[in-house]
Amino acid sequence: MWKPDRQSKKPLYEQIADHLQQRIAYSEFPPGSLLPSERKLAEQLGVNRSTVVQAFAELRSIGIIESQTGSGTRVSMSKWGATPKYTPNWNRYAESGNFLPNPAFLRRIREALNQEPSLIDMASGDLAGDMAPIHEITKLMSENQYASYLGYDNPQGYIPLREALVTFLDKYRSIPSTPSSILITSGSQQSLFLITQCLLSPGDAVAIEDPSYCYSLPMFHSAGLRLFRLPIEERDVYPETIRNLYKKHRIRMVFLNPNFQNPSGTVFNVQRRKSFLDAASELGLPIVEDDPFSLTAYNGPVPPSLKAIDANGTVIYIGSFSKIAASGMRIGWMVAPNAIVERLADARQQMDFGLSVIPQQVVAQFINSAYFEPHLERLRMQLQFKRDLLIESIENELPGLMTYEAPKGGLHLWCKLHPDVQDGKLLEEAIKRGMVFVPGSVYGSDASYVRFNYARAKADEIGPGIAKFAAALRELM
Amino acid sequence: MWKPDRQSKKPLYEQIADHLQQRIAYSEFPPGSLLPSERKLAEQLGVNRSTVVQAFAELRSIGIIESQTGSGTRVSMSKWGATPKYTPNWNRYAESGNFLPNPAFLRRIREALNQEPSLIDMASGDLAGDMAPIHEITKLMSENQYASYLGYDNPQGYIPLREALVTFLDKYRSIPSTPSSILITSGSQQSLFLITQCLLSPGDAVAIEDPSYCYSLPMFHSAGLRLFRLPIEERDVYPETIRNLYKKHRIRMVFLNPNFQNPSGTVFNVQRRKSFLDAASELGLPIVEDDPFSLTAYNGPVPPSLKAIDANGTVIYIGSFSKIAASGMRIGWMVAPNAIVERLADARQQMDFGLSVIPQQVVAQFINSAYFEPHLERLRMQLQFKRDLLIESIENELPGLMTYEAPKGGLHLWCKLHPDVQDGKLLEEAIKRGMVFVPGSVYGSDASYVRFNYARAKADEIGPGIAKFAAALRELM
Incomplete structure (x- = not known):
């Protein structure tokens, strides 16, 4: 996805203004629609918020966008000249239908991972890249x-x-x-x-x-x-x-x-x-x-x-x-x-x-x-190894602060926290420090729990991930 | 999918009885559930209906299935001994939810094609196997x-x-x-x-x-x-x-x-x-x-x-x-x-x-x-060639019996029939003779229309397909 070019002579804010102007011209943001917030854009593009503020000011000065306190920044209705035309109320359409949005915590985790791919991922429910049978499947695909x-x-x-x-x-x-x-x-x-x-x-x-x-x-x-x-x-x-x-x-x-x-x-x-x-x-x-x-x-x-x-x-x-x-x-x-x-x-x-x-x-x-049977055997060993690493890290970083039962299979460790800890606040603190997990309330749990997936992160990320989590938890206790 | 082995010394009806008994034992057909009709099974397995009748008789004699006039053949409720157990009413579940079944004509076409893969297919909305870029994609897949x-x-x-x-x-x-x-x-x-x-x-x-x-x-x-x-x-x-x-x-x-x-x-x-x-x-x-x-x-x-x-x-x-x-x-x-x-x-x-x-x-x-641009050029030529073949066949076989406009792109020819012809009956006659098309009523049309897809059939099937269609149409006029 597009990011500003830091080698270019053109200032970052001008590059961002041009990029947004293009997406507006292409109707990705039609007249009257809401732009992403300055904070969100800054995170997406990997720049300071002040750079986005400057880009918005540029677009505002040529009449393409309008900002109103409290209601965000919108594309001007009048930008395409005097003919009165109306754009569908896309936000109303986006709110129709029977499909509820994903739980806020899961959307927050996905957003955080998109914006900062270096976050240590102990949330996503899948295997690390090096646990998938990539070589075996590549080989089969080249042979058949x-x-x-x-x-x-x-x-x-x-x-x-x-x-x-x-x-x-x-x-x-x-x-x-x-x-x-x-x-x-x-x-x-x-x-x-x-x-x-x-x-x-x-x-x-x-x-x-x-x-x-x-x-x-x-x-x-x-x-x-x-x-x-x-x-x-x-x-x-x-x-x-x-x-x-x-x-x-x-x-x-x-x-x-x-x-x-x-x-x-x-x-x-x-x-x-x-x-x-x-x-x-x-x-x-x-x-x-x-x-x-x-x-x-x-x-x-x-x-x-x-x-x-x-x-x-x-x-x-x-x-x-x-x-x-x-x-x-x-x-x-x-x-x-x-x-x-x-x-x-x-x-x-x-x-x-x-x-x-x-x-x-x-x-x-x-x-x-x-290939299949040896793959499964390797997978089981890797998962068990990572589970042990995770438990060791928890015992080192958070002795006595969480209770759990070591699973004998699967990808997850389910940990009970002190009941005063709010799992949502904990997630935000953890993101700040560079890791994500899934708050227990996502699973309908009333008490304070967290779920760590130990399969997704690389083995050498598990210790640092738990250290970051421990720092976040200490902040709240 | 399973078919009886015609080389085997075991009679066909016994093979079929064993096969059905296995699927019943595996709960694919749970106690009380309806089996496919004798006609449908005979078509699926490529045997005479009398062979299926014999297989059913075999299963009935050992108490595994029960037939009642007018309500079809069901798996016995009592087959697994005396303990009273109940099977979920799966048919009621299958009728729940918001999803309506596909239009009857489309299901009929799919069923006919499954049962008789040699039917000339002028119904399915995709390209013939030899029009897809199989070699190009195989080459890319082996290189990357x-x-x-x-x-x-x-x-x-x-x-x-x-x-x-x-x-x-x-x-x-x-x-x-x-x-x-x-x-x-x-x-x-x-x-x-x-x-x-x-x-x-x-x-x-x-x-x-x-x-x-x-x-x-x-x-x-x-x-x-x-x-x-x-x-x-x-x-x-x-x-x-x-x-x-x-x-x-x-x-x-x-x-x-x-x-x-x-x-x-x-x-x-x-x-x-x-x-x-x-x-x-x-x-x-x-x-x-x-x-x-x-x-x-x-x-x-x-x-x-x-x-x-x-x-x-x-x-x-x-x-x-x-x-x-x-x-x-x-x-x-x-x-x-x-x-x-x-x-x-x-x-x-x-x-x-x-x-x-x-x-x-x-x-x-x-x-x-x-590869992409040459593929598109070849595709356009092939489609135009097949369109011309189709129109030529129609003019030969059915002069003046249908009206249409020759399309300048796409995969379909839309033909208007004499208003007395019922498109559903025509479909059944065509299936009997070895071809399928889509009846116009599937597209909401009130009048009598048919849609031929000329992309799916091989070039040398188009003439014979229209000959079969013409025979079906003549049967009804």
Whole structure:
């Protein structure tokens, strides 16, 4: 993206004024629209705020923009001469529709990372660049011709990828399936979007774990669902809770993340899986089993998935390539009864007309290749190593100030803070010092928690990241 | 997908019974769920219906399925022993949500093509395999390392692709833009989905052309929009019509497809573009300009796009790689005011967390490469050649039976039939004889029309395809 040229003889403020004038002329900022604030522009362009103030003054002097105290800087309505023309009220359009914006904290984190790429990222939910199988995939791509078919794909997804997943699901998760029972999606995100938008109606009640990744997903609110909580520390009584919720609120679906739950890191044990599945089966209540982390288990496999022990077709199973290899491929999968897979494949055609064939071909070959198993082994070792580094740093920097349980798989550490600490203020202090994490309230948590992702940062950033976090925390205590 | 093995010693019906029993055991067809009909299964598996009848009888004899006259064949509720368990009522879930199914004719065409891949396809809206730049893209992919970054992409899309599109849009469509004003989408389909879902609210009135591709998109109905018509033969009076519609119904958005309109093939002339844009500007009414075909113009460039002459930020411009190179890459783009691009990028994160980076890298390189311009020239020649073949076949097979105007670009021929011919019946007759087209009613047309896509079929299939169509038509006249 554009930045001013510091080698140029032209002053920075003039370069910025020219750049903005161009974007205004191109209608990226139409007449009457609001410009980004001086602070935001200064951060985006990597200059002092005073330079932006000077650029704005320049544009104001030639009548292109107008500033009013308290309402920001706008493009002049009159800039294009005397003819009275009107621009659509784009801000009103931007506020329409059913889609709520992402939670403010998540937008703040993304904005901070865009503006300052050197921030130590312990927030984003994916793997570090050096943990993705980049060399293996590059090698496969140079050896094979992935561009041999470039037309529209089958609505359920590329058939050889579904065939590869039948073997994969059987081998790693003991899930019996056929290609016709699998839908390929753009990661778990699209699976959840399809389920919440197409299988449920506004006003429907659903149960989700508390804390849960689902709270961070405005899609649940966008779909008009009523959310009921299954507190994670009460997993023993989930079957009882779900029977009560069903009686009282006619719960229509349950969302579970049984392995290395995001954010708590806990694992649902075998006994509870069975009794919970029995309860749901009795009620005819569908379970959505979100299982992105099970293959990262550091100390041997996790219990069988709910889908593997589901004899009644009660479970919709969701998996993804994102947390075990590369989020940028945007490949996820769903195993569900035939009526559901066909319905969602048809609805997805309306949204995006399916996925690109190329990443599907690449992932199919990678999963089938001899590279896959060694990649997983290396990934598990790297994750465990980083988890240990993180815990060591916390013990060094913040002894006794946070409580947590060391996860045995996954990417996250969930830490409880002193209840007086406001997680939002803490985030701002941490950004100032050069790191980001996710505040616990994003996951629906009432108490003060933070989630660190130890997979995203490089190993040698984890110590410094926690040192910055510790400085931010001390500032507030 | 699975088909019975005709070389095996095991009878076909036993193979089919075993296959179905497995899918039932795997909960793809849970207890109580409906199996596909005997006819549908026979078509899918490529066997006689009597073989499926025999397989069903086998499964019925061991109590796995039950048939009731008039209500089809279901999986037995009792198959897994005496414990009373209940399966979710999946069919009710499949009928929930706001997403209407695709139009019946389009589902029928897809089903027919899945079952019988040898059908001559004059329906699907994409290019033939040999018109896509497969060799060029294969070459680029073997020369470059596209897997160098595999994390989540920027929410607006891969920056180098947006940079390549700035040059592309300027060169081919005279549209001034910056990377920050571009959103990369999964084809035009996702652009339209984002606009209808996120910028409009249920009950909003919008204007679309008649006939129009938009009628074939259930997304307009799914979003609860009220549709008003701009009859394509009255393009001269569009400005007047739009003023009246605005006064009467508070139209909130207009959807136009100005170049080689789908399905009519017509081009909006320069004078009308200007007066229409003026009318919309006066009303502050946004125009969505869908422009997938302009680069296919056979006889020199089309008039400047509305976006190119839009001084007030009235236009959202949509383009795509699908009709000019390869639909399977799933790459489209939108140029819009900043407030809109940022809003839609944020909403899209909820739906699928963005696109895979790999096809974006490939398309960026292809557009920038020396392959692109020769590819376009070859494409235009091939399309014109196929259009001429189609018209010649029609004149040979159906002299005087259909009226049409030869399009000067795009992929489609729009033909008017005798008003007594029912397009749905005609489709079934055509499928029987081995070809598919799209019935005109899919585009909202009242009269009897058909749309032929001459880009999808191979050149030597066009004559035989029209011969089959002619036989079907004669059957009904």
